Amino acid sequence: MSTATLAKNRWLPIALGLGSLVAVIVLVEALIRLGWINRFIVPMPSEIFLAFPRVVREEDVVSRFLLTAGEAFSASILVTLFGVAGGVLLHQFRLLRQATETWVAAMAAAPLVLIYPLYLVIFGRSATTIVMMGFTAGLAPTVLKTLEGLSSTRRVLINVGRSFNLTRSQQFWKILFPAALPTIFVGLRLGLIFALINIVGVEFLINFGGLGQLINELAERYDLAGTYASICFVILVSVCVFVLTERLERWLRPVD
């Protein structure tokens, strides 16, 4: 049976992927038990698994998660307000768009997280620095996607609006904005992901806040199993957010 035929099976690829992951974990456990991997560098997967309830209980993971979620929420509100407004502004003023669109694109590609020491000086070692870092990272993709969504509104829809003699404001709220909404949401999703990555990263770097700080604290205590468990927890959270926003985006996307 060829691999192409096997790939058509619904469950086999999932079983192969998860099975391989489990096989690697079992192999690492065996190698550590045999002494081939130093257990003071890589803890046994079973220890990491057992550390989960301890970390959740002793390190107050729920409130840390809520803190990070709150920071991400604040950043995403700012990203939504300023990003969508920025995109609309650039769409309305053609000259401004021509002059600044490449700058915004360069900003989206620039390593903005490297300015976190600057934000530390301006806002101090506080949640504001973390939120502002998330906002800065998420702003450019949201502006660009809003602009793309508004600019790619189908001509026929705009003409329908004109034939109804809609005012400029009505044309925006009844035609342009609803048509651009799916693309705007793609931008918001990108912005939220960028913001979340930066928020957790800066929490770790400045040792302040929620989940990022948890990893830093456990690593500084040399709690190996706890450090690995908290890293797994953060990965799990970011994967969940990613999947959730992806589902929302699919739900919003119009059927072709």
Added chain:
Amino acid sequence: MAEAGRLILPAGRARRLPVHPVTALRIAIIVAVLATWEAVAASGLLYRDVVPSLVAISRALVETLSDKLFFWHLGTTFYEIGIALVIGGLSGLAVGIALGGSKLMEKAFEPLLYYLGPTPKIIFFPVMIMWFGVGPGSKVAMGAISCFFPVALNAAGGMRQIDKILIRVGRSFRANTWQMVTKIYLPAMRHPIINGVRLGLGVALIGTLLAETKLSNRGIGFLVIQAYSLFNMPQMYSLIIILFVIAIGANALIGRLGGLDDIKRF
């Protein structure tokens, strides 16, 4: 009389500005930003030295660029990023080819990469310190991990876009796996690979520099965090400017290399 006295210019010249309106607006925005910056610096509205004057930043920029030690740190960062790009890029390419070449592998393993890709890689830094120590090794590892995901995902996507005829031609010539990779796959997917390397370079730069700011005694990231610790704001601004110029320049350079390929092809 008033009509006679009016200076009538030719229609084309009457409205023409000495510069293109877009350029004029760009210059106006830059001048406005710089003027606002200088006004804030002079007013003392923010904490002292948080917004230093443009003169102080320019002086710090010149001092930094004329300091030999800065170039040693820059060399260290370039070395770390270069090694990270090679390790992360080659492993990403190999994994991408393996995933893109088989439907079963794609369905089994690509979701793992796809969902792990957007996680903040800096959280792996404590693990990298334990594995590779506090020296350049852990920074290289951070850069390599960051770079691996975009290169692998782009290479896998590129593999799937290869024209099936090219693959059949390779097979009909009985090309072995190595020949298929070097003669068919890589030339046909150079654009997605260049895109992947471009993205990979950006994230490798971020990964390496963030790791340097967290724990290091060398590299540009270390200089930035040292300037922060000493509250040497002009130097910090000058280093951030240099970093951004390097990042945007490297991005443009790789993009241009991709563009040059097109010119040669047609």
